[in-house]
Amino acid sequence: MKIERVDLLQAHGGWQVLSFLKLTASDGQAGWSEFSEGFTPGLTAVIRAQAQGLVGRDPREIPALMYELNARARPSAGGVNAQAAAAIENALLDLKARALGVPVYELFGGAVRKRIPVYASHTGMYRMRNPDLFRAAGAFVPRRMEDMATLGAEVAARGVGALKTNLLSFAADGTPRVHMPGFARGSAPDPALNATRALADDAAALVEQLRAGGGAGMGVMLDLNFNFKPEGVRRLAAALDPLGLEWLEVDGIDPPTLAALRASIxxxxxxxEAVYGRAGLxxxxxxxxxxxAIIDPMWNGLGESVRMAMLADAFNVNVASHLFSGGLATAMAAHFCAVVPNLRIMEVDLDRVPWHDSLFQGKVEIREGCAVVPEGPGWGVVPDEEGMRLHP
Structure with a gap:
């Protein structure tokens, strides 16, 4: 078996472009992975350049191939090069598993679990950023803080027992506000990343409304992303500590400072989620x-992600998967969550564009608050090329 062809495909995912790598072997079998250029423009070109060097090679020799890819990128390790190598590794894993007729998780010794507890991520954010799209699909779009209770109730009605959201609020006229200065988004992003009393009040009100709708047993997480410095996180935590969050998510803080922050709340x-590899972890x-510890198998590759989880386990730290992309990325995350013993929970998106499922053959089913790991060969989910042509 040799790699004969490298294809990179894209589909319209509504608020994002869904991107895929397809490696076709000499026997006609193909391996797939999903990647995202959302934070890494130019990633497609890097994947193409790296993957073309594998044409003519045996795709089953994954450790040797990955060593070569990572060795060539050592002077510029991480970032785009790491995500490109991860996309290639994930496609190789799918191809090898399909050649053997087994799910990817069998390449890692088998599944610890095949039903994975999940939480609904980005609750409210996609709807607030794309109101016309969701209203056209018949979905409820919040216009005031009290409306967030309706979204909490929706998550509970689907049998999911936990949710995560970002720092969302509303102007007096109902205009939605998503606080993301750390990504330079918004009308006047502030590089100082300060937290105000009003932001703390909004955060507390948001959590209270989501739990009011979801019920007292609804687990709630709040993702602050890269949007605050440690002082700001402490200010928000002072308002949120009494509310019993499952976790407060924060990124971009160095290890000693984050440790001190953890000890203070x-x-x-x-x-x-944005850390690459064991050396970064x-x-x-x-x-x-x-x-x-949040680990992204789409950004790190499943092999390195599993090794990162094992390292975390040595420190008695559980891991959660990171996800913000499409149906194949969800399946990749499910296989990661299936094989690591120290799993906390899996991130999933319940809000999708109406045509999302037509882009894939197979899906990760959510049943009774758990993701069911696909049993088909490889990832168990394959991009549908005809569906993608209908939604370029």
């Missing part, structure tokens, strides 16, 4: 900086 800290574990 009672709400658990989740972080590290280790300083945070040594500093005892997090309660939950």
């Amino acid at each position: 009672s709400t658990p800290i989740a972080s590290l 280790l300083p945070y574990l040594e500093a005892r900086a997090v309660d939950v």
